Amino acid sequence: MSDDRPILLWLRRGDLRLADQPALSAAAATGAPIIPVFFRDSSVDRLGAAARWRLERALDALAQSLARHELPLILRSGAPEAALATLALETGARALYLCRHTDGDPVAFDSLKERLPEVRVFDGNRLFHPAEIRNASGGPFRVFTAMWRAMRGADIAPPAPVPPRLRSPEQHPSSERLADWKLGAGVRHGGSVLARHCEAGEEAAQARLAEFLEDDLRGYETGRDRLADDACSRLSPFLANGEIGIRQCWHAGLRARDMGNPGAEPFLRQLMWREFAAHLLWHAPELDKRCWRPEWEAFPWSTDETRSEIRAWKRGRTGVALVDAAMREMMVTGVMQNRARMVVASYLSKHLMADWRIGLRWFEAHLVDWDAANNALGWQWVAGCGPDASPFFRVFNPDTQAKKFDPDGVYRRRWLAEGTLVPEPTALEYFEAAPRAWTLSPSDPEPAPVVGLKEGREAALAGWHAFRNQGSAEL
Ligand SMILES: Cc1cc2nc3c(=O)[nH]c(=O)nc-3n(C[C@H](O)[C@H](O)[C@H](O)COP(=O)(O)OP(=O)(O)OC[C@H]3O[C@@H](n4cnc5c(N)ncnc54)[C@H](O)[C@@H]3O)c2cc1C
Incomplete structure (x- = not known):
């Protein structure tokens, strides 16, 4: 029956x-x-x-x-x-x-x-349920490489296609209207700018994956760090909303690896970072609120969000070109290149000695690909208080990073207008997207650095040495 x-x-x-x-x-x-x-x-x-x-x-x-x-x-x-x-x-x-x-x-x-x-x-x-995988000692993974080695060969169920037949009920229950929810209201006039840089939906996600595999995967290992190249998959907003399945991405990577594509392994590694982040958040649900290494709660980060330097960081007006370009990219497109995320996070939590949670919340408000686990891990990794983190004393120098990963200044020109005779359209879009209350204009003078890079680095390291000498942290 x-x-x-x-x-x-x-x-x-x-x-x-x-x-x-x-x-x-x-x-x-x-x-x-x-x-x-x-x-x-x-x-x-x-x-x-x-x-x-x-x-x-x-x-x-x-x-x-x-x-x-x-x-x-x-x-x-x-x-x-x-x-x-x-x-x-x-x-x-x-x-x-x-x-x-x-x-x-x-x-x-x-x-x-x-x-x-x-x-x-x-x-x-997720590829794995965080509670169902264990490290060699039977506990949760704390080190990415250990998880990568243990899980990279795991049997992952292949993705299922769209079901051939979806049966509709005779009667449909009532529904509210999406437009009435006004989900986009919070971005105000910035929405029309974001819309120019954003594709959404499953079809767009499938097209993005196919294009990435075809055009960019081969050069992904080095291309992913070059700021102006757009050589990454740009799948993160689709993954955050579930417009594409992680198993499909994983199996696409495996197939490319089997065919000898050199970019496949590094791509699979990045997908595993997503799993690692989910794993950590599952085992430490306060990952976005508290330092994973509790002794770091005593680190002398500033929590005063009214500081003018922090305001400048949020507005892309620190006077450090790469930092400002990246912060503007996020305001205009809702995403930021991974290396740029690391640079701005390091600058905030080290050069400006601001609490990483200030940056985490700013990203949470402005990223279209916001993911609780990835964001928390990213911030704690850079700030030095997370699991398997980059040590605090490794302070990214934004100028050196720019020379290495934006050697011709293409990325910076794309996002910065002040002091330029003919700013690029993307650089001008920032002034459309930014809150009016900031009263920014492309004809403003270029901002002077809010802190010298050498001075900021030295102050951060002095803070770190003092903290270490208290003997509270395992550094
Ligand atoms: C401070 C900071 C905050 C971040 N916040 C977020 C966030 O809110 N949402 C988010 O999706 N990613 C976040 N990341 C991770 C990473 O920057 C983005 O996933 C990546 O830039 C997305 O671009 P893509 O899709 O082209 O990545 P690709 O390089 O093409 O990688 C493919 C996929 O792998 C996953 N991935 C790649 N790098 C990482 C990583 N380091 N950690 C976890 N997963 C990764 C993502 O799902 C990504 O879409 C953050 C990183 C840092 C340093």
Whole structure:
């Protein structure tokens, strides 16, 4: 006897695709009608302005893909557990399917199981569940290389294609309208600038992966550090929203490696960094709030966000060209090249001796690819207080970094306008995107350095020596 009761498919940020989507594949395989539903809950409202803006585009693209299968995406507001129970009653649903997330708000599974006939959870948004892998001593991994060596050969299930048939229910439950949620409101006029640099949705993600494999993977190992080259995959916003599955990216890397592509191994390593970050956050859920090495809580970082140097860092007006260019790239595009992230994070937490959490929160507000684990690990790694971190005394010199990774100044010219006769259009876009209250203009004089690079480095190292002499840190 066929069972026409629908399956509720609960989708969250990280799940927004049809291919390599294990909960969707399993629901489709039952032959039951499917009701995909997304909730605007507190986790959505807590997202930074740029990530929330980007989420709106991901949801819009997903709704269009589902519509091609005659499935409407149901949007509801409120705490999901209670709302799902209501929806199950309304629709006579037989089950709830969802993907497992390893970060974000925990799901009240007990309450869901009490209220729904069946609840099934599927893995697939990470290569490994952080609780299920262990280092040689049986504990969580603390060192990236150890995790890489142990897990690089692991058997990862291949990605499933878009299910050939998605059955639509006879009746659709009511839905709120995405436009009414105004998810992009927080970025204000910056949204129109971000939109010029942003593609969203599964189709765009698939095209990006294909283009990267074809054009850039071969030169990825060195290209990924060259600031002006755009030689990285630029998959991070798609991965953050789940518009592409991690297993698909992993298997694409493996295939390229088997075909002898020299960029494949370094690419797979970066995907493993994403796993390492998720693993650390799972085992240390306060990774974005507290120093992973607790003795570093006593480090003399400044927490005074009103300092003019910190304001200058946020506004891309420190007078250090590479730092300012990178901060502007983020304001205009919502992303920043990885090396540039390391340079600006080092400058803030070392040259300016500002608490890394100030930078972490600024990134959280401005990145469209914001990922709780990657961001926390990135900041703690650079600041020196994290697991497997770069030692504090390794202070990036932005000028040396610029000479090495932007030798012709192409990246800096792309993002800096002051003092230039004919600024590039991207450099001018910064003034469109930046808050009006900052009253910045491309004809402003070039900013003088807020701190000399030598002076800032020496002050940071003096702080570090004093801290070390207190004997509190293992340095
Ligand atoms: C201070 C700081 C903050 C960061 N904040 C974020 C963040 O909020 N969101 C985010 O996705 N990444 C973050 N990163 C990591 C990294 O900078 C970005 O993932 C990368 O720049 C994205 O570009 P891509 O997709 O072209 O990367 P590629 O070089 O093409 O790498 C492919 C994928 O591997 C993963 N990856 C690459 N590098 C890292 C890394 N160091 N750590 C973890 N995963 C990695 C990402 O998912 C990335 O999309 C941060 C790094 C630092 C130093």
